[in-house]
Amino acid sequence: MSPAVGSADASALSTEELAAVADRMARAGADLAGPLSARLIAGGRSNLTYRLQDLAAEDGRAWVLRMPPRRGRTPSAHDVAREFRVTSALASTVVPVPPAVVLCEEETALGLPFAVTEFVDGRTIQSRRDLESLEDGTLDTVVGALCGTLAALHSVDHVAVGLERFGRPDGYAARQVRRWSGQWEIVGDPPLTPLATELGQKLAATTFRQQSTGIVHGDYRIDNTLLAFDDGAGGGVAARVAAVVDWELSTIGDPVADVAMMCVYRHSALDLVLGEPSAWTSDRLPDADALAAAYGSAGGVELVDWDAHLALGYFKLAVIAAGIDHRYRAGATHGEGFDSAGQAVEPLLRAGLQRI
Known part of the structure; x- marks a missing residue:
């Protein structure tokens, strides 16, 4: 964030x-x-x-x-x-x-x-203003680069690169449900606890079929990358990912959850979490289904139990928003952008309930 x-x-x-x-x-x-x-x-x-x-x-x-x-x-x-x-x-x-x-x-x-x-020299695309500077053709190559890089991440053999003990390989979704339910108990706003509890319980009762295991970024979208732009074929501009950043939520787990999280971030409530109109919620970008298809075309894993993973993603983002609001209310943060995160929690919890 x-x-x-x-x-x-x-x-x-x-x-x-x-x-x-x-x-x-x-x-x-x-x-x-x-x-x-x-x-x-x-x-x-x-x-x-x-x-x-x-x-x-x-x-x-x-x-x-x-x-x-x-x-x-x-x-x-x-x-x-x-x-x-x-x-x-x-x-x-x-x-x-x-x-x-x-x-x-x-x-x-x-x-x-x-x-x-x-320091990696690259361009960050965070706000809607940043996105306005990109032509539609260039933006298409950005989406392709993002999906291709995520698919490449999920193809890495985590054992071969020394991450065998970076996380437990099985039962990823169940662990995530427990983790974010626990986080809610620390940072959640009491009036919204019934909604959060309902979604958490429904997710806990869901059987997620984990058919693949790999490195999960946990927070993947356009503004957690640094982009480089090169002259493309026919005089256009092509984008590539110069670096993926913000790995604090990374682990070993189900790559489907990573794709779902990328798509969940397309929800308009992300603007409230970030405190400004974000690049990733723009209607110039593909919707969640089109993003998932682009990831598949780039060689990504099969998206098993897709709706359940989307619901889990909405739950995760709701708790992250609640955490930002918790720190704001505690006086640990102030300034522009922090005061709106709490408004994102309820719509995200409801979006998760609709999916589950």
């Missing part, structure tokens, strides 16, 4: 903190010429994302630092170590990811764990 710059958690890193980060990077082999500067950039709603710049380097080298918010954290929702491990494993595959630099799980440097990757 994209942050509102200026949230209470998004304060600048101190000189001492930046020196500690530079020390960890140097120990990991990063070539630093001088002190670091840090600027908050667009990243996840739950994790803070900074661009680090080497102030003394003539080539303008840069990195990206990810860390949890300082207040209002919920269990397992800000796992930068998880992000670092999966992107490190994917470095040897065709899936484009930011090159890993260092993971610091101890909390002595910043008071929180953090991870640093190399």
Whole structure:
């Protein structure tokens, strides 16, 4: 989820903190010429994302630092170590990811764990305004690149790349139901608990047939990628995915759930979660069924129990929205965009109930 710059958690890193980060990077082999500067950039709603710049380097080298918010954290929702491990494993595959630099799980440097990757030059398409700059033909290649990259991710042998213990391979949907039901108990708004409980119970009573297992991103859509644009055939512009980012919800599981989540994000309630008209809810993009078909055409897995997975996706997004609202009401975040997430919860829960 994209942050509102200026949230209470998004304060600048101190000189001492930046020196500690530079020390960890140097120990990991990063070539630093001088002190670091840090600027908050667009990243996840739950994790803070900074661009680090080497102030003394003539080539303008840069990195990206990810860390949890300082207040209002919920269990397992800000796992930068998880992000670092999966992107490190994917470095040897065709899936484009930011090159890993260092993971610091101890909390002595910043008071929180953090991870640093190399900066990837690419374009983010987050808002409706960003999307307006793309012609329809270019947008078609963006959708194709997104679906192709997700299919490529699901084709990776997670055991071969060292992620055998990254998650349990079977029973993914049942674990997700339990996880997000548990998260609701922490962050849910009491007046909506009957709806959430009803959907959670119906999902818990559903038998999901998991016919494939692979790496699941868990939060895949256009604004969790960095895009590159090249001259295409016939003078057009073709898009490719330069890097997939925001892996904090990744695990080993059922790839069908990943596709369903991508399609669930097409719901208009995503605009309330993000606090602005988002690129991914635009009617210029294919609907959920067309997206699923494009994924299949790109060589993706068979979409078994599709409606049930969509219902689970709506439940997950509803709980994520409730979590953002929970932190907002707790005073852990403020600023433009955070105050509307709570309004998304009820329509998402109802959409899930309609699907189940």
